[in-house]
Amino acid sequence: MHNFKKVLKTFLVLVVCVALLAALDLALYPCTFMRNDVHAVVTQQFDDIIVGTSHGKMDIDPEVMQEVTGRSGHNLCVGGEYGIDAYYLTRLIKEKQRIIYEVDPGYFVSEKEEGNNYLLFYHEFPFSKAKVEYFWNSIAKCNFRTVLFPWYEYSLSYELPKVKDTFTQKVTGDYDVSHLKSDSQEYHESGFIERYPVDVTKLKKSEPKLYEEGKVNEENMEYLKKLISFCKENNIEFVAVTTPIPINTLKDYSDNYNAAWKYFGKFFEEQGVEYLNFNTEYFKAFTHDLKAYTDYDGHMNGDAAEAYSKVLAQVLESAGQKN
DSSP: HHHHHHHHHHHHHHHHHHHHHHHHHHHHHHOHHHHHHHHHHSSSSOOOEEEEEEEHHHOOHHHHHHHOOOOOEEEEEOTTOOOOHHHHHHHOSSSEEEEEOOOOOOGGSSSOOOSHHHHHHHOOOSSHHHHHHHHHTTGSSSOOHHHHHHHGGOOOOHHHGGGGHHHHHHTTTTOGGGGGGSSSEEOTTTTTTEOOOOOOGGOOOOOOOOOOOOOHHHHHHHHHHHHHHHHHHTOOOEEEEEEOOOOOHHTHHHHHHHHHHHHHHHHHHHHHHHEEETTTTTTGGGGGEEEEEEESSBBBHHHHHHHHHHHHHHHHHHHHHHO
16 A cells, blocks of 8 residues: 555656646747648648758748649748658658758758757647657657757747747637747748848858768768658659759859759759759759848848749749659
């Protein structure tokens, strides 16, 4: 009897701890745009799902593409999204016809950094086999605080004043995109983030994530291969895209970019995948003038992204007719 009471007390303490952690998570973990993204793709069916990095997030507008192709779509890209994230996000979606994968070469020679980006995708996943695998292969490698106290990656001085709004949005199922608007950009229901134009004469150069020959991270490539294989096994069309980069940056790091184009061109050819690179074969299809961008890294302003999305849709349509 004594042992039973001891076990019961331990169990109750654990229940209280779990409940407390869940309550803190509900109140303190912010409502990110990825919350809206995951909710959209698990509750609605789309013809196109776009995965990749921040270039894809801010350069590709599915609603504009739909005007050309007639295909509905949602943008699941985000800065810090590595191959492992794209793979499990794709696994999460039950119905899909085409995956458009935005390729940023720098992401394949670097490792995923600890921080809130580790949880950005996983945190919003509904419980599933994919989520369990994702946890084991990615999140379990994190600092234990990331796992138990996910809100600690965000500034409490910023989140505490928003506790009421955060709690209310989650409890009421509020996915209003107006909550995700800032002074420099706004999130669209399609998952696209529109960046407002900036004065490019005041932009400061910063070194982007650069591809380096011979330094490819094998795990990153392995998950890209797994994603391609998953799509083939499930009769999902897979297209790889590299968005335009300002000519200033292309010139400054020409050796890095040329090596990257050569490597990925060969890789996708071996995989039997269509690769649309707007810095090589499709260089003239869209402007590389810095005025179309909000930084030297290649994130477009809203007007340029609208124009580019139309061009991308047209190229995808013509590429599809060739196959």
